[in-house]
Each structure stands twice: as C-alpha cells, then as structure tokens.
Amino acid sequence: MLQHQQKFTMAFLGLVVLLLLTFASPTSSCTEKEQSSLLDFLAQLSPGSDSSLKMSWVHGADCCTWEGVTCRDDNMVMGVSLASKGLTGSISPSLGNLTGLMNLNLSHNSLHGNLPIELVLHNSIVILDVSFNHLAGPLKELQPLNPNLPLQVLNISSNFFTGQFPSTIWSAMKNLIALNASNNSFTGQIPASICISSPSFSVLDLCYNKFCGNIPPELGNCTTLRLLKAGHNDLSGALPHELFSATSLEHLSFPNNGLQGVFDGSQVVKLNNLMVLDLGSNGISGKIPNSIGQLRKLEELHLDNNLMYGEMPSTLDNCSNLRYINLRNNSFAGDLSKVNFTLLDLRIADFSLNYFTGRIPESIYSCSNLIALRLAYNNFHGQLSSRIGNLRFLSFLSLTNNSLSNVINVIQVLKSCKNLNTLIMGSNFNGETIPQNEGIDGFESLRVLTIDACPLVGKIPLWLSNLTKLEMLDLSNNHLTGQIPSWINNLQLLFYLDISNNSLAGDIPIALMNMPMIQSKRNAARLDPKFLELPVYWTPTRQYRMLNAFPILLYLGNNRFTGSIPPEIGQLKMLNALNFSSNNLSGEIPWQISNLKSLQLLDLSNNQLTGELPSALSDLHFLSIFNVSNNELEGPIPTGAQFDTFLNSSYGGNPNLCGFVLSHCISASRHETSTSREHRLHLAVIFGLVFGGLAALALLACFLIAKLVYDDHTENLVLLQRR
Known part of the structure; x- marks a missing residue:
C-alpha cells in the first residue's frame, strides 16, 4: 500500500518540481528584500541547527547560490528545499514575503511551533511540504483573500497538529491535487468540501488521526480521486453508496476504524480501477460476492479482522493481478480447494483464524511467486504435498493449529524451500515422534522454527544444530525427553529458546550459558534487520514485524532439571526473561543473576532452592515479574526499587523468608512467640549471670587494689609525720 501512495505522490511532486526547475537559473541574483526574508527565517532557527546552512546563508552574498535555494531568471526565489537538514526552532512567517516562492520543502527536520498560515494561503506556493517535524497546534480557520490559491500539493503529515480540520480554507483550494495530513491528532469529521472545491483532487491521506463520525458521502464527487486513505481513526457507520461514484479510485483504505454494515459487492465492483482495497479491522459483515472477480486490476485485498463469513468465491481467480490477500x-x-489458485503474481496470502476445512489446496502450489503463506488456526487436515517445493521464493509459512499429520514428511518436503526463514507449525502432528534423522539438511535460511504443543515425543534432534541462522526456537509443550544437547551454543544467532513444559532432565549445561546473542549487545549487529513478510503473533494482541523486536528469553520451566543454577548465568547479560520454574533445581540462587540488568521476568518458583535471596537482585530495575515461591529459601527479602512492588505471592511457600511484604514475618518481628521469648530470656539470664559475675569480680578487684594503694599511701604519710 505504501508503494502505491508513494507512486501517486511522487508523480505529482516530480511533475511540479520539473516545471519549477525548468525556469530556474543558476546565474540569477536575488533581491535585498528576499535575502532579508531568508535571513529572518534563519534567525528563527535554534543554534543547534545545521551549521553548513549558516555558513552558506551569508548576508551580502547572492542568495540564489545559497544551499537549498533556487531562483528564476527574474532574480526571484522560487524554491527553498531544506529537507533532512537537522533544523530546529520555528518556521518564520517571513518566508511568506517571497512572492515568487513555488516550492517549500522543510520536511524531516525537528521544527516546532505553528505552521504559519501565510504559507498555506500563499499566492504562489505550489508545493508545501513540512512533514516529519514537531509542528503543533490547530490550523487556523481563515477566509483566504485569494479565491483561487495555486497550492497543488500540501504535506503536513507526521507532526502534532490538533483540532478540527479547517473548512473555509478549502473553498479557495481550487488547484489542490494532493493532501497528506496523516499521523497527526486531528479531530472532528473528515472535511466534506475538498472535492467540490478542487476538481482535480487526486490524493487524500488522513490516516492515523482522531477523525470521527461517518465517511462524508460528498467524497463521491471526487471524480479524479485516485487515493483515499483514512485508516486508524474513529470513523463509524457504513461505507456510503455515493463513495462508489468516485470511479477513478485506485486505492481505497479505511483499516482500523469502527465501520460496520454489509460488504456490498454490487457497489464495490463499480470501482473497476481499484488496485488496493483495505477494510481490515472494522466490524464489516457479509460474504465476498462472486462479483469480486470483476475487479481485474485488484492487487491487494485486505478484509482481515472483521465479521465476514461464507465460502471463498471461485471467481477470485479472475483477479489475475492479485498480489496480497488477507x-x-x-x-x-x-x-x-474450490478456488483455483492460478494467481501467478500472488506474493502474500493470509487465511488464518477462520474455519476452512479439507486439505490445503494443491492449486496454491501453482502460485510460483508466493513469498508468505499463513493457514494457521483452521481445520485443514492431511499431509503436506511435495509440490510445496515448487515455491522456491517461499520465506514465511505458518501452519499452526490445524490437524496436519506426518511431521517427518513435512520436514522432508520443506527442506526444498531454500528461502524459507520462518516456519511455524505447532499444534499439529498429535503425538508423533520428532524427526531424529541426522542426515536432514536444507533450511539454510531458517531464522524461526516453532514446533510447539503437538505433543511430540523423542529427544531434541541433532539436525537442529545445522540451522546456523536460527534466531528463535520453540519446542515447548511437547513430551520431549533427554538432556539439553551440548551443541546448543553452536546456534550462534539464537536469542529466543523455549523448551518449557517437556520432560527434559539432567543439569542445566554450561553450554547454555555461552549463547553469543544473549551475552553481548555487540552481537546484535549480526541479526538480519529485514522486516518479516507477515507479522508474527507472540500473543493474540502482540505482533512483531522484525525478529530483533522480540524479547530475549530462556524458558526451561516445567521440566525435570536437577542440580544447581550455574553461576555462569551472569554472562547472559542481554536476557529479558528467564524462567526455570517447576523443576528440581537445588542449591542457592547465584548472586550473578544480578548482572542481568535487562531482566524483566525472573521465575524460579517450584524448585528446591535454598539459602538467602541475593540482596544484589534489587539492582534489577527493569524487573516487573518476580516469582520464587515454593522453594526452601530463608532470610530477609531484598528491599528498594522493584522489590517494593512485588506481591506476597512472589514469595509464598518459603516459611523462613522474612520481609515487610510478608504479613507473617511482620507478626513474628513485632510479637514474638512465647517459645522464642522464653529462649531469648534464658539466653539473657545466662549472659547476665556470666557478664554480671565478671563485672562484680572486676569491681571487687578494683576495690581491693584501690584499698591496698590507699593503705600503703596512708602508711607512708604516717611514717613521714613521725619523722
């Protein structure tokens, strides 16, 4: 969808800029008035702005030679293009004094404050682009003096504008072709008069705002409108029938709103130029009609997260240009399989979370350019056809939560898909044995592998050690046995390992403490930064388009591991989540866990851990989930920072733990039991007798010594007196 929007916008921008540059002359010299206006603009910028601009814009020099400035033959400034120059500060209204200015581009900077209305209502500006800044406030509602403004392209997207969209301005925008106000905070209703005032209006992008109310029927008057985007707002009601009179529409997009009503195929097919239809994440109901096949130019169809039902129309195959269906x-x-998928241009297909039945249609393997296929959470059964090997561009495949069988066959046929980087196929293959054949090869590009909740039996297979690009491995909720293999740290890019809820045993190997991607942030540069072809859903409401956005985790919970937690755990400094719960681990909690400064979840519950909680754990300032319940821990609970927020349940089942969060410890500290008091009383008496006796003896000795000294001194005095 973004490609279509860029194509339309760039076409208009390119045409106008070409016309502007045709009249530009590098030998002209601007007037003193225009030089002064430009210097006023420069003066409004903050000191931190691009220094090269200040070096170029020098008083007295020909401003037609200044960086970003172009002039016409008549010495008038016609263009100021300062995109991505690191500009800060505000936009001076003095730019409105450039009476020949046609193109003003200040996009991709850090400018703040208001957008001077003098620029929007300028008598010569054709292109105004201030997108991707920090501009804020409402757009002023003013009646233009010029009833026929020349503005053709207005891009104010990705700022912080608020308030209702002004309506009186558009009455004078008779030449407007493209308006992009997306990614702001505009409220109120979508302006209905744009198309009436601007007969050549072609591009309207209002997505990611706070527009509400119904879609204006007047938009149907936009006979030249080619792109209409208003997704991610608060729009409601049904799509007005009048909208389908805008038969030039090529891109119609209203995702993530509150639209309702029935998907009316008889209206939609009027848009026979439609290339993109996106109505995802609304409340639209009804079936996909057979007439959908009449949209021969359709490239993208997004109807996801709605209330639609029924079977797929067989005529969908007539949309021969279809590239993306969701x-x-x-x-x-x-x-x-009733649909004959002979869509040679199909790249991405997502049919997940529906009620499709039968076998995976054989015809879909004829879509030779398919990149991503998601069939998860349906009722497909049977085996995977060997024809899937024909999909040589396939990189994303999700089959999870169906009733597929023969996991060995699946592994064998998929290894032919050399570009496969994401394979998600849990909750299938009920009770089968995980393939152990050491000779399994292929999967050279695999980055994600999940075979969870099947429940498979067997050991963690050796062939996994060949997946040298693997970043995420989920084998949780199976019946796997044996130990964690010593080759685990050969997977040098692995940062997400979930083998919880199995029957694995033995000690936690030191090899697991030597995972390069979990040890150092420097290693993150080795990860592939590319976007996934489809989002991966970690939870029903949390999705990721990049793997390096996933939490770095190590889940070993609910197995049969024994021994102690290796102190080398402190080497895994990048961990976000650590779960060793419900095992048979013993010994003390190593203080080295306090080195894991990025840790957000730590669960060591339901083991046989002893000793005190390391006080250094209070240094884990990002820790939000902490559980050491049902162990044999003792002593004080760390205090301060996050440890002042955890509930009693984090410590339950450790009768010898004490701290202010545990009420029984508070009671014990304030009201000692009679046994404890009696024990301490006996100790006090013993110490009192011992130390009291020693003190008495000391006092008596001092008395005797003093008396002897005194008597001796007295005797000497008597002798002296006698002499």
Whole structure:
C-alpha cells in the first residue's frame, strides 16, 4: 500500500518540481528584500541547527547560490528545499514575503511551533511540504483573500497538529491535487468540501488521526480521486453508496476504524480501477460476492479482522493481478480447494483464524511467486504435498493449529524451500515422534522454527544444530525427553529458546550459558534487520514485524532439571526473561543473576532452592515479574526499587523468608512467640549471670587494689609525720 501512495505522490511532486526547475537559473541574483526574508527565517532557527546552512546563508552574498535555494531568471526565489537538514526552532512567517516562492520543502527536520498560515494561503506556493517535524497546534480557520490559491500539493503529515480540520480554507483550494495530513491528532469529521472545491483532487491521506463520525458521502464527487486513505481513526457507520461514484479510485483504505454494515459487492465492483482495497479491522459483515472477480486490476485485498463469513468465491481467480490477500480472523468456511489458485503474481496470502476445512489446496502450489503463506488456526487436515517445493521464493509459512499429520514428511518436503526463514507449525502432528534423522539438511535460511504443543515425543534432534541462522526456537509443550544437547551454543544467532513444559532432565549445561546473542549487545549487529513478510503473533494482541523486536528469553520451566543454577548465568547479560520454574533445581540462587540488568521476568518458583535471596537482585530495575515461591529459601527479602512492588505471592511457600511484604514475618518481628521469648530470656539470664559475675569480680578487684594503694599511701604519710 505504501508503494502505491508513494507512486501517486511522487508523480505529482516530480511533475511540479520539473516545471519549477525548468525556469530556474543558476546565474540569477536575488533581491535585498528576499535575502532579508531568508535571513529572518534563519534567525528563527535554534543554534543547534545545521551549521553548513549558516555558513552558506551569508548576508551580502547572492542568495540564489545559497544551499537549498533556487531562483528564476527574474532574480526571484522560487524554491527553498531544506529537507533532512537537522533544523530546529520555528518556521518564520517571513518566508511568506517571497512572492515568487513555488516550492517549500522543510520536511524531516525537528521544527516546532505553528505552521504559519501565510504559507498555506500563499499566492504562489505550489508545493508545501513540512512533514516529519514537531509542528503543533490547530490550523487556523481563515477566509483566504485569494479565491483561487495555486497550492497543488500540501504535506503536513507526521507532526502534532490538533483540532478540527479547517473548512473555509478549502473553498479557495481550487488547484489542490494532493493532501497528506496523516499521523497527526486531528479531530472532528473528515472535511466534506475538498472535492467540490478542487476538481482535480487526486490524493487524500488522513490516516492515523482522531477523525470521527461517518465517511462524508460528498467524497463521491471526487471524480479524479485516485487515493483515499483514512485508516486508524474513529470513523463509524457504513461505507456510503455515493463513495462508489468516485470511479477513478485506485486505492481505497479505511483499516482500523469502527465501520460496520454489509460488504456490498454490487457497489464495490463499480470501482473497476481499484488496485488496493483495505477494510481490515472494522466490524464489516457479509460474504465476498462472486462479483469480486470483476475487479481485474485488484492487487491487494485486505478484509482481515472483521465479521465476514461464507465460502471463498471461485471467481477470485479472475483477479489475475492479485498480489496480497488477507482474510485473517473472520468466519470464512468451506473447502478452500474450490478456488483455483492460478494467481501467478500472488506474493502474500493470509487465511488464518477462520474455519476452512479439507486439505490445503494443491492449486496454491501453482502460485510460483508466493513469498508468505499463513493457514494457521483452521481445520485443514492431511499431509503436506511435495509440490510445496515448487515455491522456491517461499520465506514465511505458518501452519499452526490445524490437524496436519506426518511431521517427518513435512520436514522432508520443506527442506526444498531454500528461502524459507520462518516456519511455524505447532499444534499439529498429535503425538508423533520428532524427526531424529541426522542426515536432514536444507533450511539454510531458517531464522524461526516453532514446533510447539503437538505433543511430540523423542529427544531434541541433532539436525537442529545445522540451522546456523536460527534466531528463535520453540519446542515447548511437547513430551520431549533427554538432556539439553551440548551443541546448543553452536546456534550462534539464537536469542529466543523455549523448551518449557517437556520432560527434559539432567543439569542445566554450561553450554547454555555461552549463547553469543544473549551475552553481548555487540552481537546484535549480526541479526538480519529485514522486516518479516507477515507479522508474527507472540500473543493474540502482540505482533512483531522484525525478529530483533522480540524479547530475549530462556524458558526451561516445567521440566525435570536437577542440580544447581550455574553461576555462569551472569554472562547472559542481554536476557529479558528467564524462567526455570517447576523443576528440581537445588542449591542457592547465584548472586550473578544480578548482572542481568535487562531482566524483566525472573521465575524460579517450584524448585528446591535454598539459602538467602541475593540482596544484589534489587539492582534489577527493569524487573516487573518476580516469582520464587515454593522453594526452601530463608532470610530477609531484598528491599528498594522493584522489590517494593512485588506481591506476597512472589514469595509464598518459603516459611523462613522474612520481609515487610510478608504479613507473617511482620507478626513474628513485632510479637514474638512465647517459645522464642522464653529462649531469648534464658539466653539473657545466662549472659547476665556470666557478664554480671565478671563485672562484680572486676569491681571487687578494683576495690581491693584501690584499698591496698590507699593503705600503703596512708602508711607512708604516717611514717613521714613521725619523722
């Protein structure tokens, strides 16, 4: 969708800029008035702005030679282009004094304050682009003096504008072609008069705002409108029938709103130029009609997260240009093999979270350019066809939560997909044995592998050690046995390992403490930064488009591990989540865990750990989930920082732990038991007798010594007196 928007906008920008540059002359010299206006603009910028601009814009020099400035033959400034120059400060209204200015581009900077209305209502500006700044406040509602403003392209996207969109301005925008106000905080209703005032209006992008109310029927008057985007707002109601009179529309996009009503195929097919239709994440109901096949130019169809139902129309195959189809999370049903997928341009298909039945349609393997296929959470059964090896560009495959069988066959046929980097196929293969064949090769590009909740039996197979690009491995909720293999640290890019809820045993190996990606942030540069073809859903509400956005975790919980927690655990400094719960671990909690400064979750509950909680754990300032319950810990609970927020349940089942969060410890500290008091009383008496006796003896000795000294001294005095 972004490509279409960029294509439309760049076409207009390119045409106008070309016309502007045709009249530009590098030998002209601007007037003193225009030089002064530009210097006023420069003066409004903050000292931290691009120094090269201040070196170029020098008083007395020809401003037509200044950086970013172009002039016409008549010495008038016609263009100021300062995109991505690191500009800070505010935009001076003095730019409005440039009476020949046609192109003003200040995008991708850090400018703040208001957008001077003098620029929007300028008598010569054709292109105004202030996108990707920090501009704020409402757009002023003023009646233009010029009833026929020349502005053709206005881009104010990705700022912090608020308030309702002004309506009186548009009455004078008779030449407006493209308006992009996306990614702001505009409120109120979508302005209805834009198309009436601007007969050539073609591009309207209002997505990521706070627009509310119904979609204006007047938008149907936009006979030249090619792109209409208003996704991620608070729009409601149904799509007005009048909208489908805008038959030039190529891109219609209203995702993530509150739209309702029935998907009316008889209206939609009027848009026979439509290339992108995106109505995802609304409350739209109904079926996909057979007439959908009449949209021969359709490239993208997004109907995900709605209330739609019924079978897939067989006519979908007539949309021969279809590249992207997303029907995720609806109530579509029936046998998908009724559709003859001979869509040679199909790149991405998501049919997940529906009620499709039968076998995975063989015809889908004819879509030779398919990159991503998600069939998860349906009722598909049977085996995977060997024809899937024909999909040589396939990089993303999700089959989870179906009733597929023969996991050995799946592994064998998929190893032919040399570009496969994400393979998600848990909750299938009920009770089968995980393939142990050491000779399994392929999967050279695999970055994600999940075979969870099947529940498979067997050991962690050796062939996994060949997946040298693997970053995420999930084998949780199976019946795997044996030990964690010593080769685990050969997976040098692995940062996400979940083998919880199995029957694995033995000690936690030191090899697990030597995982390069979990040890140092420097290693993160080795990860592939590319976006995934489809988002990966970690939870139903949390999705990721990049793997390096996932938490770095080590989940070993609910197994049969024994021995102590290796102190080398302190080497895994990048960990976000550590779960060793519900095992048979013993010994003390190593203080080295306090080295894991990025830790947000630490669960050591339901083991046989002893000793005190290391006081250094209070240095884990990001820790939000902490559980050491049901162990044999003793002594004081660390205090301060996060440890003042954890509940009693974090420590339950450790009768010898004490701290202010544990009420029984508070009671014990304030009201000692009679046994404890009696014990301490006996100790006090004994110490009192011993130390009291020693003190008495000391006092008596001092008395005797003093008396002897006194008597001796007295005797001497008597003798002296007698002499």
